[in-house]
Amino acid sequence: xxxxNKPWARDAIAQNPDVVIQQPATWKGNWHRCFGRxxxxxxxxxxxxxxxxxxxxxxxxxxxxxxxERYESVLVTAMERAKEAxxxxxxxxxxxxxxxxxxxxxxxVSRLFINFTDPWPKKRHEKRRxxxxxxxxxxxxxxxxxxxxxxxxxxxxxxxxxxxxxxKYGMILHNVSLDLHNSDFEGNIMTEYEEKFAKKGMRIYxxxxxxxxxxxxxxx
Amino acid sequence: xxxxNKPWARDAIAQNPDVVIQQPATWKGNWHRCFGRxxxxxxxxxxxxxxxxxxxxxxxxxxxxxxxERYESVLVTAMERAKEAxxxxxxxxxxxxxxxxxxxxxxxVSRLFINFTDPWPKKRHEKRRxxxxxxxxxxxxxxxxxxxxxxxxxxxxxxxxxxxxxxKYGMILHNVSLDLHNSDFEGNIMTEYEEKFAKKGMRIYxxxxxxxxxxxxxxx
Numbered sequence: 001x002x003x004x005n006k007p008w009a010r011d012a013i014a015q016n017p018d019v020v021i022q023q024p025a026t027w028k029g030n031w032h033r034c035f036g037r038x039x040x041x042x043x044x045x046x047x048x049x050x051x052x053x054x055x056x057x058x059x060x061x062x063x064x065x066x067x068x069e070r071y072e073s074v075l076v077t078a079m080e081r082a083k084e085a086x087x088x089x090x091x092x093x094x095x096x097x098x099x100x101x102x103x104x105x106x107x108x109v110s111r112l113f114i115n116f117t118d119p120w121p122k123k124r125h126e127k128r129r130x131x132x133x134x135x136x137x138x139x140x141x142x143x144x145x146x147x148x149x150x151x152x153x154x155x156x157x158x159x160x161x162x163x164x165x166x167x168k169y170g171m172i173l174h175n176v177s178l179d180l181h182n183s184d185f186e187g188n189i190m191t192e193y194e195e196k197f198a199k200k201g202m203r204i205y206x207x208x209x210x211x212x213x214x215x216x217x218x219x220x
Numbered sequence: 221x222x223x224x225n226k227p228w229a230r231d232a233i234a235q236n237p238d239v240v241i242q243q244p245a246t247w248k249g250n251w252h253r254c255f256g257r258x259x260x261x262x263x264x265x266x267x268x269x270x271x272x273x274x275x276x277x278x279x280x281x282x283x284x285x286x287x288x289e290r291y292e293s294v295l296v297t298a299m300e301r302a303k304e305a306x307x308x309x310x311x312x313x314x315x316x317x318x319x320x321x322x323x324x325x326x327x328x329v330s331r332l333f334i335n336f337t338d339p340w341p342k343k344r345h346e347k348r349r350x351x352x353x354x355x356x357x358x359x360x361x362x363x364x365x366x367x368x369x370x371x372x373x374x375x376x377x378x379x380x381x382x383x384x385x386x387x388k389y390g391m392i393l394h395n396v397s398l399d400l401h402n403s404d405f406e407g408n409i410m411t412e413y414e415e416k417f418a419k420k421g422m423r424i425y426x427x428x429x430x431x432x433x434x435x436x437x438x439x440x
């Protein structure tokens with residue numbers, strides 16, 4: 001993602017603590033209180049400008065959503081979008097996904113989205129990919145049993161790598177689509193990237209990956 | 221595959237018992253004797269007209285190869301190819317893959333190829349797909365520890381399904397390629413189908429799937 005320097009972003013974010021949650025570690029295990037209601041919690045790691053999660057929050061008012069984005073200059077756009085749409089079921093964290101376990105209790109999250117994340121194509125940068133095993137280990141902790149990851153990308157190499165990484169970790173792949181926009185998948189909410197790439201006729205790859213339960217692991 | 225009726229195929233096959241092995245169950249556990257030497261055994265299920273396995277046998281004289289094909293009218297072409305190339309490291313079975321365990325002992329096979337197999341796209345035909353779990357269970361038995369499956373297809377739906385099936389079974393995916401002919405994969409031997417589809421510019425999908433060892437399963 002091209003990052004524009006926006007020196008005003010930090011201030012703008014600080015002025016909207018009801019949308020971008022400050023000191024999120026204090027809500028760990030109690031996000032339903034932050035939202036003021038009990039509801040399944042879906043999170044997106046690397047939420048960017050928030051088009052996907054804003055769309056999801058509109059279409060699924062029964063779900064609490066949190067988007068995590070470390071770049072303030074990008075997150076500020078997501079924040080403005082959420083404010084404009086007056087969504088009460090969508091919050092953001094101006095944080096690094098690396099620190100995920102600081103913000104969510106074990107099993108607090110029902111679903112996790114990874115959309116069009118940085119592919120880090122060089123082998124020596126493998127550890128930075130959001131589908132690298134160390135990240136999967138964190139996702140597994142915060143997700144409840146049978147919780148899953150929904151993953152989309154236009155990047156063929158990242159998708160190929162992620163299929164390896166998910167399967168190596170013992171995850172089960174569901175609803176794999178190697179050409180999402182020419183599939184019968186319904187209810188797709190597009191990200192900014194996705195709209196751009198789809199217009200160019202590029203393929204979008206998608207899959208769902210589910211952590212194996214203890215019982216399922218035992219039966220292998 | 222379009223099947224032409226070739227009433228003479230059965231006779232032709234019967235006349236070449238050194239290439240198409242009769243009563244293969246009698247060699248179970250002793251295929252190295254049939255080949256007259258100790259060497260790793262690679263098999264292909266649904267070998268068709270044999271272009272792939274003939275090419276492989278030429279390029280890998282250090283390996284013993286067996287192709288299994290239930291349609292005599294197709295297998296007869298594979299047989300003629302192997303004879304013409306005077307390959308001593310390639311045999312065929314005129315058999316159904318369903319009966320695999322009748323022909324190979326536990327751990328006798330080092331690698332198993334599935335190439336451009338019938339996709340059986342209807343859900344109710346799932347059990348016929350050669351990547352269905354019941355087939356995987358048989359492959360796991362005949363393959364040695366760390367043995368793997370090399371799988372290629374042009375059929376997007378079959379590939380998507382197979383990624384699910386492999387991962388659900390607990391297998392680990394390696395070297396996934398979502399566009400084999402535009403990848404850096406080396407040493408690809410093309411099947412008849414593959415040549416045809418590749419000329420039309422269609423994508424070829426490929427992956428390797430490895431059964432989890434007991435230790436690897438235990439560590440999940």
